[in-house]
Amino acid sequence: MVKRIMSDFAAVADFVVVYVAEVHPTDGWAMSKNADIRQHRSLEERLAAAEMLALHDIPCPILVDTMDNAAVRAYAAMPDRLYIVLDGVCVYQGRPGPGGYHPEEVRDWLQKFSG
Structure with a gap:
């Protein structure tokens, strides 16, 4: 679903993925x-x-978080989370995933913004 949103709104928004610490490492959970x-x-x-x-x-x-997990700490982005940043201001902050991961909320916001 996220790939589809990226495709549908490519003319409206720039998208990035920030890769953070591995949530399910083979030597962990x-x-x-x-x-x-x-x-x-x-x-x-x-x-x-x-x-x-x-x-x-x-x-x-795909951006990569630092080893001190600066992005995770700044954005509470573990294990996954969706954000919309407009002109340097966070205008949408999704709830932490997986339960709070709702790409359709991003779609709704982008549709209203580009409307």
């Missing part, structure tokens, strides 16, 4: 169908994991 990604111990490992994400045809730039 792993899930059975996850990719084989260990918890990052260096920026190089985090960058390599983000490159694996890029292989899933993500239609926008």
Whole structure:
């Protein structure tokens, strides 16, 4: 659904993904169908994991959080969260995922904005 929103609103908004600490590392709280990604111990490992994400045809730039998790701390973005930033101001902050992850709210906001 997020890829579709990115496509539908490409003329209205710039999209980015910020890759943060791995939520389900194989050496931590792993899930059975996850990719084989260990918890990052260096920026190089985090960058390599983000490159694996890029292989899933993500239609926008992928930014990578620092090893001190500055983006997670600033935006409470763990495990996932959606934001809309307009002119440097956060105008939409979704609830933390997975339960609060609602891409349709982003679609609704962008439709009203571009209306």
